[in-house]
Amino acid sequence: MQKPWTLPPCGQGGRRIQLPYVNRFETIWEYKEAFFSDPIDFLAYIGPACPICGDRDCYQEIDPYWRYAIDLFPEFKKEQVPIARFLCQKHRSTFSLLPIQLIPYFQYTxxxxxxxxxxxxxxxxxxxxxxxxxxxxxxxxxxxxxxxxxxxxxxxxxxxxxxxxxxxxxxxxxxxxxxxxxxxxxxxxxxxxxxxxxxxxxxxxxxxxxxxxxxxxxxxxxxxxxxxxxxxxx
Ligand SMILES: [Zn+2]
Known part of the structure; x- marks a missing residue:
C-alpha cells in the first residue's frame, strides 16, 4: 500500500499539492501586482517546517507557474497570474500556494x-x-x-x-x-x-x-x- 506522500517526482505527470495562500488582497490582480513589485514573503508564510514531510530545511522555492485567471466584475479581465511553487526535497514532490481569490481547477475567480x-x-x-x-x-x-x-x-x-x-x-x-x-x-x-x-x-x-x-x-x-x-x- 502506497503512503499518500509517496508521490511521483515533479514535472509531467507528477502529482501536485495545492495549498491555499491566505491573504488579504481584495482582488487577484492586487495579488499579481504584489507578487513581483512588493515581493510576497512566501517563506515566512509557510514557516520553517515543510508542509509535505514536516522536516525543517526541506522545501525550496522553485520557479512559479503561470495560470489564467478570469474575473467578470466589475469588468471582464483575463490574465495570467503567477503561482508560487516549492519542492519538498525529501519526497521530490511539488506544492503550490494558490491565492484564495482562486478556486482549484477553475479559471474564473x-x-x-x-x-x-x-x-x-x-x-x-x-x-x-x-x-x-x-x-x-x-x-x-x-x-x-x-x-x-x-x-x-x-x-x-x-x-x-x-x-x-x-x-x-x-x-x-x-x-x-x-x-x-x-x-x-x-x-x-x-x-x-x-x-x-x-x-x-x-x-x-x-x-x-x-x-x-x-x-x-x-x-x-x-x-x-x-x-x-x-x-x-x-
Ligand atoms: Zn519536505
Missing amino acids: VNAVIGTLFLGVSCWRMGQTGFCGAEVSVEPESNVTAWLIFCWLMAVVTGLRRGHAELMLFYDLSRIQTSETGVPWQEFSDYFVVFGIDTETTRRSRLPILLYRYSQRTKLFLFGTPSQYRSGRA
Missing part, C-alpha cells in the same frame, strides 16, 4: 463565480431557471455558459455545506437548511444573506473577508477541490 450566481439567483427569483438568464447577463467574450453556471452553483453549495461547521464560528447559520433535496438557488441565497453579501458593493467588501476567515482557520479552500483530494490519478 471566486468573485466572478459568485457575482455570476448573483445574476442567476435574481433570474431564479423571477421564476426562471436562473442559468440561462445569468449566461446572457455576463460579458459575451467570457464564454460562460448556462451549463458552467450550473456547475458553479453546485460547487459553491457543496463548499458551503462542507464548510458549514467552521462558518458557524463566524456567522449565525442556525436558520440555514442544508439538505440534498433542497433547492440549490435557495440555499445559495440563504447563505449569502447571512454573510451580509447581497449587492455588488457588499460582495466586493465582504467576500474577501469570508474567504479569508474560512481559509485562515481551516487552511482549506472554501470552494473547489485541490489536486491532493481528487481521486483520479494522472
Whole structure:
C-alpha cells in the first residue's frame, strides 16, 4: 500500500499539492501586482517546517507557474497570474500556494463565480431557471455558459455545506437548511444573506473577508477541490 506522500517526482505527470495562500488582497490582480513589485514573503508564510514531510530545511522555492485567471466584475479581465511553487526535497514532490481569490481547477475567480450566481439567483427569483438568464447577463467574450453556471452553483453549495461547521464560528447559520433535496438557488441565497453579501458593493467588501476567515482557520479552500483530494490519478 502506497503512503499518500509517496508521490511521483515533479514535472509531467507528477502529482501536485495545492495549498491555499491566505491573504488579504481584495482582488487577484492586487495579488499579481504584489507578487513581483512588493515581493510576497512566501517563506515566512509557510514557516520553517515543510508542509509535505514536516522536516525543517526541506522545501525550496522553485520557479512559479503561470495560470489564467478570469474575473467578470466589475469588468471582464483575463490574465495570467503567477503561482508560487516549492519542492519538498525529501519526497521530490511539488506544492503550490494558490491565492484564495482562486478556486482549484477553475479559471474564473471566486468573485466572478459568485457575482455570476448573483445574476442567476435574481433570474431564479423571477421564476426562471436562473442559468440561462445569468449566461446572457455576463460579458459575451467570457464564454460562460448556462451549463458552467450550473456547475458553479453546485460547487459553491457543496463548499458551503462542507464548510458549514467552521462558518458557524463566524456567522449565525442556525436558520440555514442544508439538505440534498433542497433547492440549490435557495440555499445559495440563504447563505449569502447571512454573510451580509447581497449587492455588488457588499460582495466586493465582504467576500474577501469570508474567504479569508474560512481559509485562515481551516487552511482549506472554501470552494473547489485541490489536486491532493481528487481521486483520479494522472
Ligand atoms: Zn519536505
